[in-house]
Amino acid sequence: MKPIQVGLLGIGTVGSGVFNVLARNQDEIRRRAGRAIQIAAVADLDTARARAIVGEGARVVADARELIANPDIDVVVELIGGYGIARALVLEAIAAGKHVVTANKALLAVHGTEIFQAAAERGVIVAFEAAVAGGIPIIKALREGLTANQIQWVAGIINGTTNFILSEMRDKGLDFDVVLKEAQRLGYAEADPTFDIEGVDAAHKATIMSAIAFGIPVQFDKAHVEGITKLSSADIRYAEQLGYRIKLLGITRRRAEGVELRVHPALVPAKRLLANVEGAMNAVVVHGDAVGTTLYYGKGAGSEPTASAVIADLVDIARLMDADVAHHVPPLAFQSHTLAAAGTELPVLPMSEVVTSYYLRIRVADEAGVLARITGILADAGISIDAVLQREAEEVGGEGSVQTDLIILTHDTREGGMDAALAQIQQLPTVLAPITRVRKEALS
Numbered sequence: 479m480k481p482i483q484v485g486l487l488g489i490g491t492v493g494s495g496v497f498n499v500l501a502r503n504q505d506e507i508r509r510r511a512g513r514a515i516q517i518a519a520v521a522d523l524d525t526a527r528a529r530a531i532v533g534e535g536a537r538v539v540a541d542a543r544e545l546i547a548n549p550d551i552d553v554v555v556e557l558i559g560g561y562g563i564a565r566a567l568v569l570e571a572i573a574a575g576k577h578v579v580t581a582n583k584a585l586l587a588v589h590g591t592e593i594f595q596a597a598a599e600r601g602v603i604v605a606f607e608a609a610v611a612g613g614i615p616i617i618k619a620l621r622e623g624l625t626a627n628q629i630q631w632v633a634g635i636i637n638g639t640t641n642f643i644l645s646e647m648r649d650k651g652l653d654f655d656v657v658l659k660e661a662q663r664l665g666y667a668e669a670d671p672t673f674d675i676e677g678v679d680a681a682h683k684a685t686i687m688s689a690i691a692f693g694i695p696v697q698f699d700k701a702h703v704e705g706i707t708k709l710s711s712a713d714i715r716y717a718e719q720l721g722y723r724i725k726l727l728g729i730t731r732r733r734a735e736g737v738e739l740r741v742h743p744a745l746v747p748a749k750r751l752l753a754n755v756e757g758a759m760n761a762v763v764v765h766g767d768a769v770g771t772t773l774y775y776g777k778g779a780g781s782e783p784t785a786s787a788v789i790a791d792l793v794d795i796a797r798l799m800d801a802d803v804a805h806h807v808p809p810l811a812f813q814s815h816t817l818a819a820a821g822t823e824l825p826v827l828p829m830s831e832v833v834t835s836y837y838l839r840i841r842v843a844d845e846a847g848v849l850a851r852i853t854g855i856l857a858d859a860g861i862s863i864d865a866v867l868q869r870e871a872e873e874v875g876g877e878g879s880v881q882t883d884l885i886i887l888t889h890d891t892r893e894g895g896m897d898a899a900l901a902q903i904q905q906l907p908t909v910l911a912p913i914t915r916v917r918k919e920a921l922s
């Protein structure tokens with residue numbers, strides 16, 4: 479069979495991995511795909527660096543549109559990133575009748591509906607395994623392997639940079655900034671690392687998984703997004719003393735009224751497998767009604783792990799590109815016409831409707847009655863307390879101001895009720911600093 483001709487847009491961390499792995503494993507990949515997969519041309523603004531990577535192995539140009547206009551190219555692989563030029567190039571490639579592979583979760587979480595619709599109209603495939611949890615085949619698992627199930631919830635560590643930061647801070651007592659620089663050096667972090675540390679990257683991935691799991695459109699704008707920048711090393715330490723680890727989780731859960739879609743740090747019981755996922759590793763737990771709980775673990779970032787997923791998509795396309803369009807696997811797992819006809823779309827719930835339990839750290843003046851006033855407010859709000867811990871009091875500022883951290887663990891409650899109670903507690907004169915709230919997830 480004729481080789482498929484690939485145009486690679488962007489040959490940075492992931493693009494170079496794709497080039498190298500395809501070259502190294504070309505025979506094995508050809509036997510699996512049934513035809514050779516050839517990188518015909520590479521487009522990168524930095525043509526000198528691109529040439530140094532590909533040597534004589536492919537043509538290098540600066541203008542990505544040259545590849546899209548080339549009738550010999552069957553598949554365009556977008557590895558530039560971002561929502562700007564990448565969106566234009568992907569839509570132009572689709573309009574030109576090219577299949578597309580992308581690792582760009584930001585693009586799909588925000589513009590996925592437009593892109594999938596354009597691809598359906600043109601009869602081409604848009605594949606994106608690398609966009610969620612890098613090398614872990616979680617898209618394939620959710621979309622195909624678990625297709626018999628009514629999926630109940632998905633929870634994962636889906637950002638390597640933040641997991642690396644939290645692990646190194648806990649293990650080695652290193653500072654946040656030092657570890658972030660190391661993650662950037664290792665090629666885990668996004669071009670804009672605030673996307674990692676503020677939870678945006680994880681929310682892009684959770685949004686995509688939510689659409690596939692529950693048959694809803696990609697709706698990044700409805701996701702609750704919270705990163706790790708407000709956590710202190712004291713929280714990491716206290717959590718450990720209480721038998722938990724703090725992880726940045728992406729969670730999407732089916733409830734009768736709708737779908738929860740949220741990213742935030744969470745206390746995970748130390749005995750759970752997810753709590754023991756360390757460094758830049760990713761792990762996703764999926765709970766289906768038939769299969770029960772399943773776990774997917776591996777490298778979610780880095781050059782060759784991510785390339786592994788991009789090439790898997792290329793192999794899928796090589797196998798399917800001559801098939802009737804009706805035989806393509808729907809990108810978001812559900813046939814779009816069945817969704818529209820049945821009106822089965824669940825709404826994404828506001829965060830105030832989410833039900834979970836909490837860890838609260840409250841900096842207070844060490845005076846009689848402080849604890850009673852705080853627990854009184856929680857009780858009035860119907861919030862039941864699981865445990866209270868008072869750290870040793872310390873003198874601050876020399877002039878007899880004695881302060882302490884109160885740690886309160888609660889049972890499940892509605893987030894809206896907790897917001898109102900915390901607003902009241904924050905107003906107490908004996909509460910001396912902004913309250914830290916971390917949700918607690920049992921993951922069962």
Ligand SMILES: NC(=O)C1=CN([C@@H]2O[C@H](COP(=O)(O)OP(=O)(O)OC[C@H]3O[C@@H](n4cnc5c(N)ncnc54)[C@H](O)[C@@H]3O)[C@@H](O)[C@H]2O)C=CC1
Binds near residue numbers: 521583
């Ligand atoms: N680095 C990682 O571990 C992972 C990255 N991704 C995603 O993969 C995509 C690529 O990421 P990286 O390889 O890390 O980025 P990178 O920044 O290392 O590479 C991007 C490349 O695109 C080139 N480029 C920028 N604008 C261009 C344009 N207009 N035309 C042609 N080339 C252009 C740059 O010169 C650079 O070589 C992003 O969407 C990212 O979110 C997904 C999973 C993991």
Ligand SMILES: N[C@@H](CC=O)C(=O)O
Binds near residue numbers: 611640674679779
């Ligand atoms: N910046 C991301 C890269 C993969 O998607 C991460 O740290 O996980």
Ligand code: NA
Binds near residue numbers: 607608612613787
């Ligand atoms: Na993946």
